[in-house]
Amino acid sequence: MRWVRYFAPGETSPNYGSLDDAGERIREIKGDLFGAQQPSGRTFALNDVKLLAPIVPPTFYAAGVNYPTHFRTAAEKAGTPVTYPKHIDIGYRAVNALIGNNEAIVVPKDSSGKVQFEGEIVVIIGKRAKHLTEANALDCVFGYTIGNDVSERTWQKSDRTFWRAKNADTFKPMGPWIDTDVNLDALTTVIRVNGVEQSRFATNAMIFGVANTLATITRYLTLVPGDIVWMGTDDPTRDMVPGDTVEVEITGLGVLRNPIVGES
Amino acid sequence: MRWVRYFAPGETSPNYGSLDDAGERIREIKGDLFGAQQPSGRTFALNDVKLLAPIVPPTFYAAGVNYPTHFRTAAEKAGTPVTYPKHIDIGYRAVNALIGNNEAIVVPKDSSGKVQFEGEIVVIIGKRAKHLTEANALDCVFGYTIGNDVSERTWQKSDRTFWRAKNADTFKPMGPWIDTDVNLDALTTVIRVNGVEQSRFATNAMIFGVANTLATITRYLTLVPGDIVWMGTDDPTRDMVPGDTVEVEITGLGVLRNPIVGES
Numbered sequence: 001m002r003w004v005r006y007f008a009p010g011e012t013s014p015n016y017g018s019l020d021d022a023g024e025r026i027r028e029i030k031g032d033l034f035g036a037q038q039p040s041g042r043t044f045a046l047n048d049v050k051l052l053a054p055i056v057p058p059t060f061y062a063a064g065v066n067y068p069t070h071f072r073t074a075a076e077k078a079g080t081p082v083t084y085p086k087h088i089d090i091g092y093r094a095v096n097a098l099i100g101n102n103e104a105i106v107v108p109k110d111s112s113g114k115v116q117f118e119g120e121i122v123v124i125i126g127k128r129a130k131h132l133t134e135a136n137a138l139d140c141v142f143g144y145t146i147g148n149d150v151s152e153r154t155w156q157k158s159d160r161t162f163w164r165a166k167n168a169d170t171f172k173p174m175g176p177w178i179d180t181d182v183n184l185d186a187l188t189t190v191i192r193v194n195g196v197e198q199s200r201f202a203t204n205a206m207i208f209g210v211a212n213t214l215a216t217i218t219r220y221l222t223l224v225p226g227d228i229v230w231m232g233t234d235d236p237t238r239d240m241v242p243g244d245t246v247e248v249e250i251t252g253l254g255v256l257r258n259p260i261v262g263e264s
Numbered sequence: 265m266r267w268v269r270y271f272a273p274g275e276t277s278p279n280y281g282s283l284d285d286a287g288e289r290i291r292e293i294k295g296d297l298f299g300a301q302q303p304s305g306r307t308f309a310l311n312d313v314k315l316l317a318p319i320v321p322p323t324f325y326a327a328g329v330n331y332p333t334h335f336r337t338a339a340e341k342a343g344t345p346v347t348y349p350k351h352i353d354i355g356y357r358a359v360n361a362l363i364g365n366n367e368a369i370v371v372p373k374d375s376s377g378k379v380q381f382e383g384e385i386v387v388i389i390g391k392r393a394k395h396l397t398e399a400n401a402l403d404c405v406f407g408y409t410i411g412n413d414v415s416e417r418t419w420q421k422s423d424r425t426f427w428r429a430k431n432a433d434t435f436k437p438m439g440p441w442i443d444t445d446v447n448l449d450a451l452t453t454v455i456r457v458n459g460v461e462q463s464r465f466a467t468n469a470m471i472f473g474v475a476n477t478l479a480t481i482t483r484y485l486t487l488v489p490g491d492i493v494w495m496g497t498d499d500p501t502r503d504m505v506p507g508d509t510v511e512v513e514i515t516g517l518g519v520l521r522n523p524i525v526g527e528s
Contacts, residue, residue, distance in 0.1 A: 058320070092358060096486045108483075108484055160353045161356075163355065163481075163485075164354075169486050
């Protein structure tokens with residue numbers, strides 16, 4: 001099942017609906033995405049609604065460097081054996097930065113211009129969970145979507161935290177929908193700028209997989225329905241400039257497409 | 265006006281209410297704390313309800329080292345002039361960690377025991393805001409409350425981020441209420457463990473004040489009603505152990521009191 005969050009034509013309150021098998025029509029629901037729900041009776045063509053980021057999470061988790069290329073490249077440069085981190089590196093992002101499919105990524109006026117993409121798979125939590133094991137961790141997963149962890153590299157280096165480097169308004173495109181039927185091993189992440197492929201990697205080739213990450217988080221923190229965990233990206237990336245369009249495709253899951261504009 | 269969020273006796277859905285001048289009775293409201301609201305007609309004795317963290321924010325901001333003692337001590341040790349940071353250092357915390365007044369701070373089983381208090385004033389945002397100036401920044405403030413940025417120092421040193429050091433469940437006591445009538449310059453923060461004073465500082469002696477911080481944040485990020493900004497603490501701090509009770513008082517604002525227990 002694929003779930004979309006949207007503004008119906010002429011409306012400004014978000015609703016949820018499920019997509020039909022053809023991926024063309026939305027059947028709207030009333031109620032709780034993670035609990036009791038019923039059809040509202042309304043349907044819309046997918047093309048007629050404004051898609052929104054498919055969820056606004058209570059807490060927005062993001063894994064740090066979680067794919068091997070970064071560490072392999074560093075080891076090659078240094079002429080040393082590859083060493084990987086021993087534990088997943090969890091961080092946070094901010095909901096102000098979330099935008100949906102087709103919405104514009106706005107480069108702030110005083111940015112150096114080093115604004116780069118990071119295509120990621122996103123885990124949507126469906127059940128309250130603490131002290132998960134790797135064996136049962138995936139039971140609390142509601143579904144998956146796609147995220148672009150847009151990053152301003154100058155600020156990422158100059159600031160002690162990532163607050164503006166990764167959380168400036170519009171820097172967290174997410175969508176286009178939540179897919180509840182996903183085989184992680186079958187997925188490939190492909191990133192394109194203006195239609196030209198920039199990066200391609202097996203989505204599940206993470207250093208710390210989804211089950212391991214959720215088990216680690218819930219050793220200390222309670223996850224709740226609607227929480228999201230962005231799982232990191234693999235190299236390479238590159239600068240994007242106003243006028244560009246960036247696409248993060250996860251094969252079989254969807255394509256998240258966003259234009260880049262400059263702040264006016 | 266002081267606003268409390270609570271469970272009424274026998275209930276498990278949170279409500280908001282205002283405290284009377286004596287601080288003894290709650291007049292419950294229905295509606296939006298930041299918008300249209302009306303009395304529900306119910307009143308309760310403050311002592312009869314279970315107080316909750318007074319807000320669950322869309323985004324939970326926290327300022328890093330923002331008081332002078334830390335920098336003065338470092339400069340004295342090094343025999344160099346005191347230098348302060350040039351910009352506020354913004355980070356994030358997670359809502360899973362929030363608890364209310366009187367709820368227990370739980371020390372995780374595998375903690376080293378270096379669990380310390382950080383008493384802070386907390387800003388509650390009441391209006392959507394971007395591109396604030398220092399002159400108009402305080403117009404978006406709804407009120408203030410008290411926070412204890414409980415920190416596990418071993419994890420704070422060992423991990424790349426503060427995810428478990430500062431966001432383990434129960435590590436973010438906040439409350440007891442939101443006060444909308446606060447004169448920042450009149451406030452003193454006093455921290456006690458088991459009734460013995462540990463730390464005392466002028467609450468508004470921040471390196472970066474509230475107006476400056478909100479102006480900096482909103483240069484890049486949009487604040488929305490309900491967002492919270494924890495403003496940092498001053499030295500010293502110390503370890504707390506199960507059986508202790510920690511109090512953060514901000515004079516004229518209130519006392520946030522929490523017992524420490526070990527994870528069972």
